[in-house]
Amino acid sequence: MPGFEEARRIILANVQPLGEERVPLLDALGRVVSQDLAAPWDHPLCDFSAMDGFAVRAADCAHIPVTLTVTDYLPAGGSIEGSVAAGCANKIMTGAPTPPGSDAIVPIEEVTEGEGTVTVREPVRPGQHIRRQGDDLKAGTVIFPAGTVIRPAEVSMLASMGKAVVPVRRRARVAILSTGDELIDLGQSPTRGKVINSNALSLAAAVRDAGGVPVLLGIARDNRESHREKMLEGLKCDVLITSAGVSAGDRDLVRAVLAELGARQLFWKIDIKPGGPTAFAVKDGIPVFSLPGNPVSTMVTFELFVRPALMKMMGHPKVIRPFVKGVLAEDVRKKQGKLNFIRVRIEKEDGRYLAYSAGDQHTGVLSTIVRSDALAALPLDAAQVPAGTEVDLLFLHEVDLQEEPR
Ligand SMILES: Nc1nc2c(c(=O)[nH]1)N[C@H]1C(S)=C(S)[C@@H](COP(=O)(O)OP(=O)(O)OC[C@H]3O[C@@H](n4cnc5c(N)ncnc54)[C@H](O)[C@@H]3O)O[C@H]1N2
Numbered sequence: 001m002p003g004f005e006e007a008r009r010i011i012l013a014n015v016q017p018l019g020e021e022r023v024p025l026l027d028a029l030g031r032v033v034s035q036d037l038a039a040p041w042d043h044p045l046c047d048f049s050a051m052d053g054f055a056v057r058a059a060d061c062a063h064i065p066v067t068l069t070v071t072d073y074l075p076a077g078g079s080i081e082g083s084v085a086a087g088c089a090n091k092i093m094t095g096a097p098t099p100p101g102s103d104a105i106v107p108i109e110e111v112t113e114g115e116g117t118v119t120v121r122e123p124v125r126p127g128q129h130i131r132r133q134g135d136d137l138k139a140g141t142v143i144f145p146a147g148t149v150i151r152p153a154e155v156s157m158l159a160s161m162g163k164a165v166v167p168v169r170r171r172a173r174v175a176i177l178s179t180g181d182e183l184i185d186l187g188q189s190p191t192r193g194k195v196i197n198s199n200a201l202s203l204a205a206a207v208r209d210a211g212g213v214p215v216l217l218g219i220a221r222d223n224r225e226s227h228r229e230k231m232l233e234g235l236k237c238d239v240l241i242t243s244a245g246v247s248a249g250d251r252d253l254v255r256a257v258l259a260e261l262g263a264r265q266l267f268w269k270i271d272i273k274p275g276g277p278t279a280f281a282v283k284d285g286i287p288v289f290s291l292p293g294n295p296v297s298t299m300v301t302f303e304l305f306v307r308p309a310l311m312k313m314m315g316h317p318k319v320i321r322p323f324v325k326g327v328l329a330e331d332v333r334k335k336q337g338k339l340n341f342i343r344v345r346i347e348k349e350d351g352r353y354l355a356y357s358a359g360d361q362h363t364g365v366l367s368t369i370v371r372s373d374a375l376a377a378l379p380l381d382a383a384q385v386p387a388g389t390e391v392d393l394l395f396l397h398e399v400d401l402q403e404e405p406r
């Protein structure tokens with residue numbers, strides 16, 4: 001039986017980046033560049049003024065104050081015809097190309113304007129307040145190598161380089177299959193013994209949150225035919241996730257039917273809690289995650305195993321959320337012999353993360369995961385972990401956000 005890291009290693013060794021597609025720039029947000037992208041031109045395209053003021057010849061201003069004749073006006077986006085002769089200046093606005101002849105910009109605050117003249121009052125250094133052509137990027141250099149994640153800053157750079165369409169890794173299409181005769185669809189009223197298929201929704205939300213595209217297959221009933229039919233449909237996607245039917249029950253058919261379909265099982269059961277019965281298989285290159293049905297186990301195993309795999313498939317160079325050190329704020333009992341991931345609330349005290357149990361840790365208890373900020377990894381061999389123990393935390397969301405100041 002693999003442990004947590006070994007199971008994740010096996011999974012990541014068996015998934016590969018998906019193909020690429022070209023998408024409009026804004027749709028590339030959060031996606032990963034699939035080919036090196038070169039700059040088609042210099043950025044900036046030409047020398048330009050970084051200040052509202054006057055384009056001058058620095059040599060004319062060696063002795064200040066000096067009065068120069070204003071021969072042109074160059075607003076950003078306006079005339080680019082100006083030039084600066086000896087003893088002259090052009091009025092220029094931020095962003096306008098610097099006129100030939102000039103080699104410095106004097107900000108408006110450092111001059112006195114007259115009738116067709118300008119008097120420079122402060123010393124002038126050659127090159128001051130001029131942004132140079134190609135300072136940011138030279139034509140032909142790689143703007144972003146393949147593997148770059150596109151965030152708003154990358155969008156800004158790509159837009160200024162004229163990249164209206166960007167090659168990116170495909171989003172993973174992830175088939176989600178729930179199994180079980182007790183399940184009913186969202187929208188139906190539950191009666192005793194029936195359970196709304198919430199796992200399909202929590203998994204779909206998690207897939208979308210990871211940047212993938214969920215494909216909801218509905219419910220496979222507890223018979224081989226129903227499993228087979230739905231699984232064959234799911235195997236047309238990039239990934240298949242099944243929920244439930246993977247432990248030791250008479251009707252736990254998931255692994256058996258996957259085997260009949262020719263899926264190669266790489267492991268079943270992991271030395272962790274929750275998520276012990278998780279299985280992983282591959283069918284013709286399609287990874288199949290069989291997650292335990294208890295709703296919290298489904299969500300936790302998605303975070304631990306499926307999310308990194310989806311990230312790798314979608315081209316992300318970094319796929320593993322790191323553990324962050326924290327301190328257990330209270331004694332916790334745990335199952336010995338398994339790495340336990342308990343749901344915790346986090347408070348910050350003197351710069352340290354303090355972890356409090358978020359409540360009942362049974363894997364059917366949703367209110368505990370709703371209340372929790374992180375999972376705390378409690379070591380394999382312990383049965384009781386005392387308050388004050390340093391623990392690894394896996395954050396489920398941002399915890400350091402602050403309220404608006406009053
Ligand atoms: N004899 C053993 N019994 C169990 C073991 C074991 O090792 N030996 N493992 C336990 C653990 S741990 C877990 S976790 C569960 C996982 O079992 P399955 O994955 O086979 O899931 P089910 O038994 O079908 O369902 C468990 C639980 O989750 C509810 N469920 C299922 N699907 C959904 C869904 N789509 N949406 C919402 N809730 C769902 C289901 O009604 C059950 O309550 O097995 C233990 N047993």
Ligand code: MOO
Nearest residue numbers: 274275276297363
């Ligand atoms: O390990 Mo099960 O996944 O605890 O609830």
